[in-house]
Amino acid sequence: MQLTNRAKPVDRKPMTWLESIYLWNIGKGMLITLSHFFKKKATIQYPEKKRTFSQVFRGLQVLNRDEEGRERCTACGLCAVACPAEAITMEAAERQNGEEHLYREEKYAAKYEINMLRCIFCGYCEEACPKDAIYLSQTFAPANYGRSGFIYKKEDLLIPDPIKDPEGYKKALGERSKLKD
Amino acid sequence: MADEIKLFKVTIDNITVEVPPGTSILQAARKIGGDVAPPAMCYYTPLKGSGGKCRTCLVEVAAGSTADPRPMPKLVASCRTNVMDGMVVKNITSPKVMDARNGVVEFLLINHPLDCPICDQAGECHLQDLSYEHGKESTRYEFKKRTFKKHDLGKYIQLHMTRCILCYRCVFTADQVTNNRVHGVLDRGDHSEIATYIKMSLDNDFIGNVIDVCPVGALTDKTFRFKNRVWFTKPVDAHRDCPTCCGKVTLWQRGDEVLRVTARKDQWGEIMNTEDGKPGWICNECRFEKKKTSDWVIEGVMKVSRHSVISANKYINAVKPEETVAAVMGGRAPKLLMDIHNVSDINDPDVDLSLIQGPATGKVFEKKSKS
Numbered sequence: 352m353q354l355t356n357r358a359k360p361v362d363r364k365p366m367t368w369l370e371s372i373y374l375w376n377i378g379k380g381m382l383i384t385l386s387h388f389f390k391k392k393a394t395i396q397y398p399e400k401k402r403t404f405s406q407v408f409r410g411l412q413v414l415n416r417d418e419e420g421r422e423r424c425t426a427c428g429l430c431a432v433a434c435p436a437e438a439i440t441m442e443a444a445e446r447q448n449g450e451e452h453l454y455r456e457e458k459y460a461a462k463y464e465i466n467m468l469r470c471i472f473c474g475y476c477e478e479a480c481p482k483d484a485i486y487l488s489q490t491f492a493p494a495n496y497g498r499s500g501f502i503y504k505k506e507d508l509l510i511p512d513p514i515k516d517p518e519g520y521k522k523a524l525g526e527r528s529k530l531k532d
Numbered sequence: 533m534a535d536e537i538k539l540f541k542v543t544i545d546n547i548t549v550e551v552p553p554g555t556s557i558l559q560a561a562r563k564i565g566g567d568v569a570p571p572a573m574c575y576y577t578p579l580k581g582s583g584g585k586c587r588t589c590l591v592e593v594a595a596g597s598t599a600d601p602r603p604m605p606k607l608v609a610s611c612r613t614n615v616m617d618g619m620v621v622k623n624i625t626s627p628k629v630m631d632a633r634n635g636v637v638e639f640l641l642i643n644h645p646l647d648c649p650i651c652d653q654a655g656e657c658h659l660q661d662l663s664y665e666h667g668k669e670s671t672r673y674e675f676k677k678r679t680f681k682k683h684d685l686g687k688y689i690q691l692h693m694t695r696c697i698l699c700y701r702c703v704f705t706a707d708q709v710t711n712n713r714v715h716g717v718l719d720r721g722d723h724s725e726i727a728t729y730i731k732m733s734l735d736n737d738f739i740g741n742v743i744d745v746c747p748v749g750a751l752t753d754k755t756f757r758f759k760n761r762v763w764f765t766k767p768v769d770a771h772r773d774c775p776t777c778c779g780k781v782t783l784w785q786r787g788d789e790v791l792r793v794t795a796r797k798d799q800w801g802e803i804m805n806t807e808d809g810k811p812g813w814i815c816n817e818c819r820f821e822k823k824k825t826s827d828w829v830i831e832g833v834m835k836v837s838r839h840s841v842i843s844a845n846k847y848i849n850a851v852k853p854e855e856t857v858a859a860v861m862g863g864r865a866p867k868l869l870m871d872i873h874n875v876s877d878i879n880d881p882d883v884d885l886s887l888i889q890g891p892a893t894g895k896v897f898e899k900k901s902k903s
Contacts, residue, residue, distance in 0.1 A: 427648070427654070428763070432761075440879065442877070443759070445892065481649050
């Protein structure tokens with residue numbers, strides 16, 4: 352039975368002498384290789400040059416702050432429960448008097464950790480967050496020689512303070528700030 | 533056989549049940565169960581006189597009884613209306629009821645702060661369930677939500693007045709379960725609030741039960757405050773020999789830590805009766821002081837409806853696997869590439885949250901990194 356009529360019967364004739372020295376076919380292949388010299392390069396010089404990511408690229412998580420530089424996260428645990436890889440863990444604490452400039456709400460995440468060995472960068476944490484406190488940035492987790500370097504703590508994840516370090520904040524927001532406008 | 537009670541036949545959403553006279557429509561609907569049972573925010577079976585306040589259990593009575601089959605002119609509160617023989621009730625089959633319920637939920641949420649990410653009740657909150665089913669996506673209310681001056685109710689109970697829906701359950705509980713009520717609803721209308729008037733702490737022996745009866749997060753356990761989310765804790769049925777109460781409780785554990793102790797609740801969120809048929813109220817000592825696993829005799833994992841978020845990752849009849857590598861390798865333990873406790877600050881074995889009286893502060897977790 353034939354599915355299409357494009358099938359060609361295999362030519363099983365013995366090669367002639369001219370064919371058996373492969374000169375013509377080698378030349379044909381070389382021509383293809385040569386033509387690639389004049390095409391656009393598929394690779395880039397990575398550390399010096401970097402590709403721009405798509406606007407919806409899901410990279411390393413960032414813990415967001417509000418306009419006043421207070422941490423947005425309230426340790427509600429929705430990212431942790433949404434996380435399919437169970438990479439996110441946290442410990443909540445009560446905001447004390449005098450800490451109002453640090454934390455936005457009554458409750459905050461005293462400790463917040465993402466195990467990057469587990470994280471699959473699915474972005475469910477960003478979707479689950481009711482406080483706009485976590486988002487996936489356009490960088491990826493850098494390589495590391497040890498495992499312990501992949502336990503990202505709150506200090507590693509927090510975005511720079513928009514008041515103390517406005518440039519760092521803007522850089523960390525990246526393409527996302529353009530998306531919002 | 534003269535004193536045999538004649539059962540009333542009542543049809544709710546086209547399902548007929550037979551109930552004894554004096555049963556409320558709500559109880560009859562609960563006998564059928566499932567979606568037919570109207571939600572109840574203020575009615576609480578063990579509390580006499582509760583109900584009739586929140587209006588979420590409104591149902592339509594299409595026919596009053598066999599003797600008088602006229603429909604009732606208005607929707608009635610099913611928790612306070614008793615059934616009659618031949619009554620025909622419409623709950624979810626009536627668009628009028630669903631519409632009214634949506635309106636009631638919108639009213640309940642007008643002043644609600646919607647701080648579920650912070651609230652300890654989230655996950656087992658009846659208002660959350662209700663608004664999930666009947667709530668609107670956004671509010672039509674344009675004004676500022678009411679706020680209150682903070683009242684301190686002592687070292688056990690945390691009051692968040694903004695979350696309160698004024699169901700009066702805690703007032704009834706204090707009246708009927710404890711021997712001295714010191715709190716109540718003060719003022720009226722928009723200003724009504726749960727308070728003690730003269731600054732008094734709630735420290736009666738059984739006052740902790742107001743936490744269990746509260747349908748929202750207005751009254752929460754201070755000893756559990758912010759320690760964990762309820763859906764991450766493992767509910768385990770346990771009991772102890774308590775001289776003051778029945779001692780039958782549910783422990784909410786993380787690992788072997790007892791983070792919270794509550795009374796056992798049934799599928800309607802109400803306190804379960806103990807074997808002798810009395811409601812299983814528990815005393816403050818069981819609820820707030822016994823925060824060690826060794827204080828309790830563990831009976832087994834609580835049965836949670838699989839639709840509940842709390843049932844996630846809870847395995848009934850789970851067997852803890854033994855370490856096999858050492859047994860197979862002739863006593864040689866597997867090489868651990870990384871002990872998570874060396875790196876992580878979370879779930880620190882040195883920090884026992886259950887032993888901290890109030891909510892944890894940032895300092896609690898800093899201990900390890902300093903030493």
